[in-house]
Amino acid sequence: MIEQFIPAGSTYAGNIDGQIDLIFVLVGFWFILSEAIFFGLIFRFRKKQGQPAEYITGEEKSQKRWITVPHFLVLVCDVFIIWGAINVWYHVKQELPPAQETVRIIGQQWTWTFVHPGPDKQLGTADDIAKVNELHLKVDTTYHFKLEARDVVHSFSVPVFRLKQDAIPGRVITGWFEPTLTGEFDIQCAEMCGIGHGLMGAKLSVESAAEHAAWVASESPLELAAANMPQLAVEE
Amino acid sequence: MRMTLTRTLVASITTLLVAAFALPVAAADGRGEQLFELCAQCHGSAAEGNQMTLAPAIAGLDEWYVEAQLNYFRNGARGLHPGDTGGMRMYPMSIWLSTDEDVKAVAGYVASLPRANPTPVLEGGDAAKGSAFYLVCATCHGQEGGGDPEKNSPPLRGANDWYLLSSLEKYKAKIRGGSPLNPNAVVMQGTVNILPDAQAMRDVVAHIMTLSE
Structure with a gap:
């Protein structure tokens, strides 16, 4: 039902949509039934000529x-x-399925930095590719993410994945996703993080294996140490 | 009586028309100040700068320079390097300025503010040693650090010492000045190599701060 409005772009998006659908159906059923009974009773016991109103205490079985x-x-x-x-x-x-690749995600007021593994497919090596406000992923690949915040609490939200995870300063939070749809999608911050919060968006590009390999080949690595970003020790 | 009524009508309509046309003009005049409300959140209400928010003093900077830097942020030539924490904060703020007119308006307002002379916060710089290094800087920024619009060089006098140092460090680490869209910053990235180490950067900043006095 929800995918009519926003595509389901990860392996677990369908599970979350299913849960929301279940809540919607059950709550919707009781809402419609109770409103129908409520208005039915109002109509049935409406004011009638010669019939006095009766106070009901609600104590009888x-x-x-x-x-x-x-x-x-x-x-x-x-x-x-x-x-x-x-x-x-x-x-x-x-659950944390085994990662095929790992990306590092750093939130700061008011941008996202994404560190992608380079041609060696290993994060934390010299060929890592760091991009600001651009996350590039390969479709049908299980990723682990290492989420950090540099200053205040942010929340990494990818609506198309149905993913939302807080980023807490001082902690490295591990999670996972597996993109299933190629295309460009939105990333946003979902935690009030200051005056620029509403502008803290980024672009997610989910690419085919060939497109992703071409992108990796076209990017040159940044010297992360020089960029004041200590290398993250990633356990694979 | 009829003449008086006609005169009153004409006078009223004229007043209304003048007011109607004057209102947008007045609003346009205050546009820069209005936009600056957002900038003030980090740079301070007098644009005096705030090290806590990594926002330098910008009050009284030349309009051409403020406008150029805002446009560099807007087109991604500045503020999109992962090591540039302050720049990455400024980038989303700059894209909030959606039109060139707004950029000009806010740049004009910033330029109209009295230049701040911030108190130095750095220690350990030797201004005498720094003056020797500054001879190279002076070719573009001027002997007195007043800048030179013809060379696209901003004034250094009146800047925060912590901001000057962090800018030099960023140029040195190639965090700033790597975009071909900003050739002047590319020049800075090369020129900063005259400063051999961190101490030399502190020394030249200490010298620049003497120009502020």
């Missing part, structure tokens, strides 16, 4: 059932939602 029965049914629905949410959370945040 037959009256309390209107609350308790839907309450327990909604709780049953909650079990499904929570079960689904735990599964999705575990898959996206707790």
Whole structure:
């Protein structure tokens, strides 16, 4: 349903969309049913000639059932939602499939720096390619990301991946994604980080293997030490 | 009576027309100051600079220089190197200025502010030794550090010492000045090689700060 509005561009985007769809359907069902009963009762017991209004205390069993029965049914629905949410959370945040490549992502007021592995496909080596506000990925490849923040809390948000992860100063947060769609997509900061927060966007390019190899070959590495960016020790 | 009514009508319409045309003019006049509200968040309300936000004093800089630097940021010639922390902060701010007119307006406003003479914060520089190095700088920036628009050289006098030092360090590390879109910065990247080490940079900055006095 959500992919009608924004494409699902990662292997787990469908899991997150499915969870949102489940919540939408269950909550939508109860919303429509309760509103229908509510307005039905209003209509049925509307003002009638010669019929005085009656005050109901809601203490009788037959009256309390209107609350308790839907309450327990909604709780049953909650079990499904929570079960689904735990599964999705575990898959996206707790599992870490083996990485084919790793990228380093650094948020600072108000730009993103992406350090890509160079031709040796290893991060933390001299041929790394650092780009500001440009992330280049190869489609159908499992990536680990190492997320850092230089100054304040940022949040690395890639709507097309359905990914949002806070970046905390002083910590290196590891996560993963596997792009499934080629094309250009948006990256944004999703945590208020100062006056330039609204302008802290970047471009994600997901390329075919051949296009990505051509891009890597066309870029020259930056001297990261000179750029005041200590090399990150990456455990593969 | 009829004449008085006609005169009143004509006078009222004329006043309304004058007011209607005068309003946009007044707004346009204050455009630079209005835009500067955003810049002031980091550079300070008097554009006096703030080391905490890595924003240098820009008050009273030449309009051509402010405009050129804003355009370098806007077209990515400056502020897109991963080592340029301050520049990367400035880059998104510059793209917020969506038109050339806005860039000119804010540059004009910054130029109209009285030049700040910031207090030095760096220690360990030897101004006497720095004066020897400065002879090379003076060929473009002037003996008194007043800059030279014909050589696209900004004034150094009145700048923050921490900003001058960080700029020299960035040129030296090739963090700044690598874009062919900004040939003057490319020249700076080469010229900074006359300063052999970190101490020489501090020395020449110490000398420039004597020009500010």
